[in-house]
Amino acid sequence: MRHLANWSILGLTLLFLIGPFVIIILAGTSAGNNLAFPPEGMSMKWYLKVFTIESFRTSFALSMALAVFGTLAALVMGIPAAYALNRYDLPGAETVRTIVAAPIIVPGIIIGLALLRYMVVPLDVTVTMALFMAHTALVLPYAVRVVSSSMQNLRVDMEEAAVLLGCSRMQAFTKVVLPNIRSGVLAAFILGFVTSFNQVPVSLFLSGPGVRTLPIDMLAYMEITFDPSIAALSALLAFMSLAIVFIAERLLGFSKYV
Amino acid sequence: MSDAFVELKNLTLSYDNSVAVPALDLAINEGELITLLGPSGCGKTTTMRAIAGLLSPTSGIIHIDGRDVTRVPANKRGIGLVFQSYALFPHLNAFENVAFGLRLQKLPDADIRSRTAEGLETVGLAGFDKRRPSEMSGGQQQRLALARSLVMRPKVLLLDEPLSNLDARLRLEMRTELQRVQKETGVTMVFVTHDQAEALALADRIVLMKAGRIEQLGTPAELYSRPRTAFAADFMGFENIFHTSGDTLVSSFGRLPVGYTAPSALLAWRPDAVTVGTGPHTGTITASSFAGGHREYVLQTPLGPLRADAPIAVAQVPIGQQISFDLPHQNARALAE
Ligand SMILES: Nc1ncnc2c1ncn2[C@@H]1O[C@H](COP(=O)(O)OP(=O)(O)OP(=O)(O)O)[C@@H](O)[C@H]1O
């Protein structure tokens, strides 16, 4: 009896988690012209059409660039921050940790609005710059947290040994610390990339005329056209995320950092 | 100017306003093997870190090889340190661990290769080049850490309890190994331990520390047979230490008249200096264990528990029985308060 209950709960959970994904994949294979489930006939035409839509191509490139460079920028700031938080008994370290965790807790809508009202409007930065800064800021907490946890079991005396062998403090960092947190940095990069790429609420506020990230572009597209290409694109993006996470898990045992 | 190779003058070391080592003076000769001996927390590691330059002194001066290095940064002092945890680089193989410092000096590749190979050879790790530290045993890792410091040809090599993680057999082996390397290379060594036997076995001279101060400094023979204070005597295996008052021994448990006038305020006996089986006093045996060449007894006496070693020739007495004993004054070590 207990057994049956367990299995049905598991089954329902999986249905809720994977069901929508399956529906999206199938909806994209429709031969008809409307987004519908079950699909009207089978064809791959919507999957192919996605690649011909110009605005998707530009917004995909923008999202890609934001995810890559935003995450890199977040790592450039996040790695030293994680190091300092781990190594030194800094005054206000607790405050920094809280601030760094805030974007994980605070809803994206609020962050987007705040950035728009207090940064983009008064400073008059370009839309692309605003998006870049926002994505960097969003990824930063993940970078700090993931890199931090990979630094946790890195002993100080390794750096001291390097110094006694002739390293400057900086060399000790690049030659001893960095190589030993490499997999943590990679994990942070992947997590940051996926977070940034799938980001909707913040980008929603900051997107401007002609400059949209892919998820925002998809929303806009759906308001006008209701064809299965949206489902096809969603499925493709989900596969991309899955592939990245799968490769990361294989290479690094990614799940232990998250 | 003295001719000591390493000289600590009036060295005060502290952490966040709490003084760990107050006003230490110590002179170490070139090529000497010194051990720093003392209980946990007495400042051994702190002193080593100051010599290495990892901790800047609150006050005082450090001279090495005739030069004031007090303000010289750690990476410019030419001092090797073998950490208790070894602190090997997990991402590099044995060869690269040893070559690490040589590469920083930008030596020609051929030199790096030959000196690294020679270093691994010296510590008996030839052929281990490609192993990661995680693929080596504790003893091998320790030797790797030693090789990594030795190839730099340091002026002074500091070793912080490097043998404490090893089993008894390996410790003995490494001890001999260290002595051999030291005689071969002539490097000045400071070796930290809180194991009395290790200090006695290795050292040219022992520095016995207590709460950041030097309690006694001398050769192993001196410390072993002529400890000056109760603390030193206790560390050197004088397990029975009593106060005296005229011709009576006094402890917190009680008094025992011994029939001779004590020459000092404190008298100490090693367990093997206590006579059992004969003597004017009696005690009750509370513990007895066989220790190879002798038998170790604990007696309940008017002075409290007394540790005594009986030669195997003396017939075994069961626990609970009375036995006569003596604390002969000619076997006692007179101590300062
Ligand atoms: N980082 C630190 N911050 C504050 N106090 C410290 C620090 N390191 C050591 N101490 C204190 O300084 C004193 C000396 O410590 P030290 O590490 O030199 O002892 P030790 O003789 O090496 O002991 P052990 O045999 O346990 O290694 C101790 O009282 C210790 O509590």
Ligand SMILES: [Mg+2]
């Ligand atoms: Mg120590």
